[in-house]
Amino acid sequence: MIRADAAKLRERLKAWFPDREFFMRSQGQVRFIKLSSRVQMAAAGAVAFALLFWAVTMVSVAVSQFISQRDRLAMLEREAKVESAESRVAAYRENLNETADELKRRQEFIEQTLDGVLDDIKVTDKDTVSDSSKEAAETVKKVSVAIPEAAGLAKIEARQIAFAEKLTLYADQRSARAAAAMRKLGLNPEAMLRSAQRAQGGPLELLSTRRGGGMDPRFERMGLSLARMEALEDSLQGIPQYLPAAEWSISSGFGYRRDPFTGHGAMHAGLDFRAGYGSPIHAAAKGRVSFVGQKAGYGRVVEISHGNGLMTRYAHMSAFRTRVGQQVAAGDVIGAIGSSGRSTGPHLHFEVRINDRAVNPRPFLEAAPHVLEEARGTAAARSGQAAR
Structure with missing residues (x-):
């Protein structure tokens, strides 16, 4: 079977490359050159091999250049990230005061935005929001002595804590007004809140402001107070208050x-x-x-x-x-x-x-x-x- 196939292949190649004769005339003489099928097939095989070798070589060069370029870009990217991180660390170390000033301006902007609202807060004996002003002042003093370059950041932290406590008090007072309004209308504000909390859900995403994973209780209290205020005031909007017919008849x-x-x-x-x-x-x-x-x-x-x-x-x-x-x-x-x-x-x-x-x-x-x-x-x- 194999021999028969080989014989057929030889016959086909001979048909493609039959014996050929060429004649050349030079100075009145004629010469005949004969190319056998075997010589033609050998020459064609050599040319095909050369072309294949050239193609493989070019592909190898292209792949090698691509890999080299890719590795070079990856290395440059890593160097850029390292340089960026190192430059930012150096910038913080060299410009800590400038960073503190920027944070201070942001805090002032936040306080000014709510200036007209929070300034109306009146503290009474019934208010239970903590007052950390003395503790914060003592912290600023200790940080200023131990880490002088961080004194500005300590002062900003003290302002943030004071702001959080003031905003908590504001939310509590608005919640108290909303709850009082519900009671006047014969409604139980706590029951209204419990009913509103029945349909809640979602993934657990803890908000942490500390390295250890805990949250400053003053900011946590602020968040809870704001959430209660929003829920009560939203419930007020759902209380019937508009005359459903055009006339009171x-x-x-x-x-x-x-x-x-x-x-x-x-x-x-x-x-x-x-x-x-x-x-x-x-x-x-x-x-x-x-x-x-x-x-x-x-x-x-x-x-x-x-x-x-x-x-x-x-x-x-x-x-x-x-x-x-x-x-x-x-x-x-x-x-x-x-x-x-x-x-x-x-x-x-x-x-x-x-x-x-x-x-x-x-x-x-x-x-x-x-x-x-x-x-x-x-x-x-x-x-x-x-x-x-």
Whole structure:
């Protein structure tokens, strides 16, 4: 089999390189030169080998140059990083005072930014925020003696601690105002916070300002105080405070009443606002629309979730002006007055529910605008038409 294949290959090569004769004429004489198939094949093989050797050599040179260039660039990059790190260390050592001055200017900018806010803080006997001013002054003295070149940094640290304590006090006082406002409206601020904390999560990322991994308790306290302030004030925005109908005209109050259809006593879980057919209906507070559709007895209904277990319901609508999932602000139009469902005429049935328990909406609508305005510490009324 192998011999047969070899024989076929020889025959094919002979067909490619047949015996050839050339004649040359020189000075009247003619010479004949014969090139056999074997000579031609040998010459072709030599040329092919030379070309292959040249190609391999060129590829090897190119690869070698690439590797050399890559190693050179890598070395230069490493040298640049080392030089950068060394130069920065040298700069800090030589310009420690300049670095301290830069940090001082940054701290002054931060303090000036909040100057008009924090300057209004009044310290009372009831305040529990620590005062580290004496301790910080003593630390500055000790550092100045032990490490004179770090005195500027020690002074900046003292200012930062004082700033953190002042900001903590500011957050605590705003939280106290927000909590007091909730209590005036019959709400429990701690229960509101617990309800807000039920849906939280995410990866654990510890914030550390110390080499050992711990955080200065004064800065940790500041963070907790600011978070509590934000949560309470955000909860205030979800308290019903805007008149849901254009006019303060209640045709039926909250509580037990004579049912208009049966004539027997029945519980009425909200307020009925009498208004013209098609009149706008407004969101009573900031929140997210959680339901738009039909409900038995209520007709066309919109429900808005305000967080912390608070929900408002708007019933007997003639048209919807919102959709599920939409974020609304207090006063936004969400629908139109109608008489759908179990209704005797055009009106809005308005409910306030806390953890699905109906409560009287009237105290919220009557007191909330003034109480919340006082809690925010502003004299201007809330923009838009607020309930009076």
